[in-house]
Amino acid sequence: MLLERFYDEDLAQASYFIGCQAKGEAIVVDARRDITEYLALAAKQGMRITAVTETHIHADYLSGTRELAAATGATTYVSGEGGADWQYGFEAERLMDKDSITLGNITVTARHTPGHTPEHLSFLITDGAYSSEPGYMLSGDFVFAGDLGRPDLLDEAAGGVDTRFAGASQLFKSLQEVFLQLPDHVQVYPGHGSGSACGKALGAVPSTTVGYERANAWWARYLNTNDEQGFTNELLENQPDAHAYFGRMKRQNRDGAAVMGPLQPLQELDAQQVRTMLEERSAVFVDTRDHQQVHAGTVAGALAIPGPDKLATFAGWGFDPERDERALIVFATGADQAEEMRNHLVRVGIDKVAGYISDLTDLPSYLPEQVHPRDLQNFEHSVLLDVRNRTEYNDGHIPGAKWLSASQALWKLDSLPTDGVIVSYCQSGKRNAVAASALRDAGYTVVELTGSYAGWQSELVSQ
Template identity: 35%
Template sequence: MFFKQFYDQHLSQSSYLVGCQRTGEAIVIDPKRDIREYIEVAEAEGLIITHAAETHIHADFASGIRDIAAKLKTRIYVSGEGDDTLGYKNMPDGTIFVKDNDEIHVGNVSLKVIHTPGHTPESVSFLLIDKGGGSSVPMGLFSGDFLFVGDVGRPDLLEKAVQVSGSTEIGAKQMYQSIQEITALPDYIQIWPGHGAGSPCGKSLGAVPMSTLGYEKINNWAFQALDEATFITVLTTDQPEPPHHFAQMKKINQYGSDYFKPYIVYPAEDIALQTFDIRTRSAYHGGHQHGTVNIPFDKNFINQIGWYLDYDQPINLVGDNQTVQDAAHVLQLIGFDIVKGYVKPGDEVISQHVHSKDITGEEKNVLDVRNESEWNQGHLKQAVHIPHGKLLEREVPFDTNEPVFVHCQSGVRSSIAIGLLEKKGFRNIINVKEGYKDIKKDL
């Protein structure tokens, strides 16, 4: 049997290629939208991708399940469990909707379907048995967003991102039951999750790429002896707010969208478009175009820019040519295909409206752009709290001509907030250099 995990650091997402070397067949589990790397690896190993399967309807990246079906004519498998209104729509002809205890055969490799709802109603996991290797016992579990290293999938995304009222409590109860049922599997099986640290699909995901069920039983909080009520409270408390693009991902992955097609970004022709400066924070503060929003192109790029994308409105990016091309490709992985142009750095004017400094704690007009849990753990008494992802849609209750001191925890999100405040007309913005962690220490 051939096995390979693919990890995309921008999505904090894992997908998998499994092949039967005797028959030359292979399956991709949870493919992302750009399927080229799966094809390259399969060809290098002398395999043909004949099957593809998905654990659930993803909310954080654009799926490649329909692309694989169209481009490679593979047999595809998706969940037929859960509420039909929340299930897959407009799937290609020949799609197989699997349910609990069904089996998928890829040559001499067998994948048993296990319904593991909680993160979403239709979520399934795939239990792998390498029959071609002479085994009759399972090797591992493709757990999708059900079970992670150190955590389990959050049940609140349908309610927070798609406004399905009451689904958080239902999902939390289902997750409790799924955890109870999965404990019957052997401790030695490997756990191959759909995400790692940095994903908003949970609150404490581990950075280790895979685990074993036995290890998780000992170390994962969800397997401890908790009653259902306590489990639900822990699971649903302090989950991070999902970026706005999650709602778009649910729609794209449930109903389908255009197939992936790479493209080149050329110099910007329309400079009036919403523009994101993807350079580092220090480069942005060294000089930037008024009203551009600083989202550095790093591993947190998607989770930050996802707050501000309108999928009907094209954008420009500020940065060197190669970085812009790379960023445009990453945006395609969340279904955004309309980066219209790039703006070369170098012609920026240092904003006369922005300064960076420390504060004493006595200033008025303090804007705290951290998330709810950070705010609840401590804040300046005079601060107004608006999470940075909500700045465009909420009123900032300060005079645009007066100084505004903006801070986050460490200085990254307050840097993002500068461009948003400029767009709202503020003329004297003070970025608190090191954020609340140093304010707290100093005071």
């Protein structure tokens, strides 16, 4: 049996390729939309991808299940659990609890593990050439290394009302009735790692075991004493901010992510082409450089979205393709980097990329306005905006600051004043550059606090 993990550092998301060497068949679980790596591995191993599936209706990225099925002719499987409100809206084979997919000697068995979402499945993998019992679990957003999938995303991102409490109860029962019934040796491969907003304390290791989590996870003591209320309280406390684009991901993944098909190489654009598209507002320029370089001078009207490392995450914060039909023009040092950036963008459903430019010399320039912390008190502004996470804000903020996470700002414009000046800050300036540029593009006047919160703290110390 071949089990290969593909990990996206940007979204802290894992997908899995499982293949039977004897029969040359493979399945991919929780694929992303840029599928070339799965195809390359299949070709290298002399395998055919005959099945694709996913653990649940994802919120943090746009699923590549349909993309990969279209490219390979593989059969698509999705969850049929969760009730009428949580059914997928596209044609696929439905998996119910204990249904199986067979690939040569390998059996993939679905287990219904609701809690993170009502329809959530985990997959037990049995290598029949070696054992008659499952040795591996692909746990999706059910069990992570050291943590559990948050049950409040339906409230935060999908318009639910107090679904978190029912989700927490479901999660408690899923642990009791499925996870803790497995032998200690079963290896667990989760759908996310450290940095994901799908939980609050995910471990950075790629896998764990049932026995290790049973002995060490924070939740184990509540299961041991059957304390569901204590479990619920700790589970729901201090969950990270849910990114606003998660709602769009949920809808698109439920209905079926658009199939892109083979993509043509991105074209390098010259300055005149870029100027024309910007003037016509058929495109928006994305400055992918570090925020400090952006602050030294960028293109007029640019969105500051640093990349490629976290381009998908930050682009999800700073651009909404459902409300904005403009294509993106990205700054890239060359064709390979531009393609890498497009791969990150399509993972969050930003598909319209007009091309790239590698020289900003002949484009209209703009210097983002900043105010130094020592001048803040006498600087006229309508609101001081803290765009860090809520937990950061609660741990300490500049007196008088209003909180609005950078990941939500573009979707909560009605909470901001329509006139006057907004002064914004994060911890170091990176997240703030994303939020500030998005708000400027939406018509607001935004001045960034030099050095952000760290700069303000340093100024206090120096006084």
